[in-house]
Amino acid sequence: MDLASGLRKVALMAAVCCLASLCAGQSASVGGGAHADERELSRKAFVKHRIRSIVQATLREGEFTTPEGIGAVTRVPPSAGRIEEVKNLGEGAIPILSDYVASKSPREQELAMRFLVAFGGEQIVEALGRFAKHSAFAMNRAQALQFLTQGPPSKILPIVEDVSRTDPDPYVRKTALEVLAKLLQ
Amino acid sequence: MHYQVADQNGVAIALSGMTPQEHFTVNGTPAFSGFRGFATPPTTDSSGRFNDNPVGTCFKNSPPLTTNPCVDVVQTFNIVMPSGTTFPISTTTTRRDCAKGIRIQVSNPAPGASKTFSNGTVN
Numbered sequence: 001m002d003l004a005s006g007l008r009k010v011a012l013m014a015a016v017c018c019l020a021s022l023c024a025g026q027s028a029s030v031g032g033g034a035h036a037d038e039r040e041l042s043r044k045a046f047v048k049h050r051i052r053s054i055v056q057a058t059l060r061e062g063e064f065t066t067p068e069g070i071g072a073v074t075r076v077p078p079s080a081g082r083i084e085e086v087k088n089l090g091e092g093a094i095p096i097l098s099d100y101v102a103s104k105s106p107r108e109q110e111l112a113m114r115f116l117v118a119f120g121g122e123q124i125v126e127a128l129g130r131f132a133k134h135s136a137f138a139m140n141r142a143q144a145l146q147f148l149t150q151g152p153p154s155k156i157l158p159i160v161e162d163v164s165r166t167d168p169d170p171y172v173r174k175t176a177l178e179v180l181a182k183l184l185q
Numbered sequence: 186m187h188y189q190v191a192d193q194n195g196v197a198i199a200l201s202g203m204t205p206q207e208h209f210t211v212n213g214t215p216a217f218s219g220f221r222g223f224a225t226p227p228t229t230d231s232s233g234r235f236n237d238n239p240v241g242t243c244f245k246n247s248p249p250l251t252t253n254p255c256v257d258v259v260q261t262f263n264i265v266m267p268s269g270t271t272f273p274i275s276t277t278t279t280r281r282d283c284a285k286g287i288r289i290q291v292s293n294p295a296p297g298a299s300k301t302f303s304n305g306t307v308n
Contacts, residue, residue: 064211070254071245074282076216077207077223117227139238146225146236182230 047089048096054082055100055111062107075107078114086115094119098127106137113140117147125151129159138169145172145179153183186289188276190233190264195296202267203229205274209260211242220263239289242282255283255308283307 062076086093093115100112113131116124128151131144145163148156160183164176188205190198204227206220224235244254258281262274276297281288286305293299 061217064214066244066254066256067212068252068254070250072242072254072256074211074216074242074258075240077221079217079221083222114227143225143238146238149230150226150228185231 044092044096047092050089051086051093051096051115054078054086054115055108058082058111059105059107073107075110078111083115083118087118091119091123094123094127098130101130101134104136106140109135109137109140110143113144113147117150120150122152122155125155125159129156132159132163138167138172141167141169141172142175145175149179149182157183186237186239186278186291188235188237190229190235190274191297198233199231200233200267201229201231203233203235204265205229205235206263206265206271207237207260208262209258211258212256239287241280241287244284246284250284253283253285253306253308255281257281281307 058076058078059073062074064072064074066072086097097112097116100109103109103112109131113128116127125148128144128148132141132148135141135144141163145160148159157180160176160179164173164180167173167176190200190203190205192198204222205224207223208220209216223237225238226236229235242256242258244250257279260278260280262276263271264274265271275294277292279290279292283306286303286307288301288303288307290301291299
């Protein structure tokens with residue numbers, strides 16, 4: 001084994017140990033702010049990695065091959081176990097899920113929203129609002145509006161009103177008006 | 186697709202917080218075991234309604250398809266009440282998903298109505 005290869009293996013082992021420690025909820029002793037920052041960064045990296053794995057595993061469940069040998073994919077919702085696992089990652093998962101708004105895959109975006117909704121309450125409004133306003137996919141923007149109905153009405157009303165006036169897609173505007181009508185009942 | 190939860194007599198149950206779940210097969214093979222929440226949002230509104238945003242099936246188009254492949258999807262449901270009790274639902278949705286079109290048939294036992302929707306070319 002050459003030196004570079006050996007160092008890579010040591011670095012990989014260190015990363016695995018670090019992830020394992022975070023997963024088990026253990027923490028190393030910390031002497032100062034720099035160590036706390038490093039630990040926070042490691043925690044974020046771990047949460048991001050777990051979410052990525054869970055999203056990809058859920059997407060793979062929808063892949064199959066037709067009898068003619070043609071690859072195909074359908075939507076499979078996440079299992080209760082995977083939703084629970086994401087929730088157990090804590091509130092640090094919310095901004096990471098929110099960043100999926102930039103994903104080029106509408107299915108990844110939908111899954112991220114589905115995981116966000118599991119957290120519930122006011123904390124998901126801003127994240128879902130990003131999808132409602134900034135997703136590149138009209139279907140995902142409309143879904144975000146429907147998911148937003150799980151949040152506090154006073155917080156979601158301005159977002160839904162804004163989308164109902166400004167979204168370039170007629171289906172999204174129509175969905176926003178339907179959600180508004182329910183909120184104002 | 187907008188669904189309304191109803192009792193065994195077809196009378197609407199106007200209750201929020203019910204969680205509809207689905208199970209489906211593709212060409213007779215279960216996509217996963219058991220039932221999973223799928224509605225958007227995950228629970229019913231105060232009228233007892235929920236949405237299922239239909240996605241269907243996407244077929245790989247590389248190399249470009251020269252045929253119109255199709256698969257048969259059968260979707261069954263149950264519902265988890267806010268109390269945690271789960272009830273079966275007798276409505277089933279049968280889909281034929283093709284590369285160039287889709288047909289959806291929602292079947293209800295009497296006295297409920299059954300409906301069929303289609304779009305594009307379905308073999």
